Amino acid sequence: MADIHPEMHERRILGTELWWSFGVGVLIAAVLGMVIFTAVTMGMNPPSNVERIDPKTLHLSGEFAEHNLGTTVASDGSVTARIIATQFMFLPRCIAVPHRRRVTLRFATPDVIHGILVTGTNVNTMVVPGYVAQVHTEFMRTGDLLMPCHEYCGLGHSEMWATVQVLPENEFKPGPDGRISCAQR
Ligand code: CUA
Numbered sequence: 001m002a003d004i005h006p007e008m009h010e011r012r013i014l015g016t017e018l019w020w021s022f023g024v025g026v027l028i029a030a031v032l033g034m035v036i037f038t039a040v041t042m043g044m045n046p047p048s049n050v051e052r053i054d055p056k057t058l059h060l061s062g063e064f065a066e067h068n069l070g071t072t073v074a075s076d077g078s079v080t081a082r083i084i085a086t087q088f089m090f091l092p093r094c095i096a097v098p099h100r101r102r103v104t105l106r107f108a109t110p111d112v113i114h115g116i117l118v119t120g121t122n123v124n125t126m127v128v129p130g131y132v133a134q135v136h137t138e139f140m141r142t143g144d145l146l147m148p149c150h151e152y153c154g155l156g157h158s159e160m161w162a163t164v165q166v167l168p169e170n171e172f173k174p175g176p177d178g179r180i181s182c183a184q185r
Pocket of ligand 1: 085086087088113114115149150151152153154157158160
């Protein structure tokens, strides 16, 4: 280094630093661009619903009581599926949803943190004790989709999964009480 003029040395360092900041800048722009692109085109947003529920009593009465789980079509036509995530299963194990209609999924857990995703959709959320996790989606393809737990929740974690049955409109026929369960096939 003794034979390089100190000023040259300084400029070389500056040049390297500028290249690095350019590279990092491109990387940050690419990541931000990806976040915005998936949010706008695929509805990938962080779940932002803050709603409390008592994990000790949620199964006894109210929204997450056993008779109220699964899919319900309200009188205004809105579709809501309520699911309990518990060590180590989902209740119910299968939910029926309509094709190409807005569906609200609501999850709660009485025990530990679980995670939920539905393969091939934008549904991906944590289910934290004490809170209701809520996501909206529209299922664009008919057929059975896998809904595994994706947060390690104990020894039976890998056995914890459910099925989302996406039914075409002519098969999505709720009963007089507005409830519909998976078709037996
Ligand atoms: Cu529930 Cu892993």
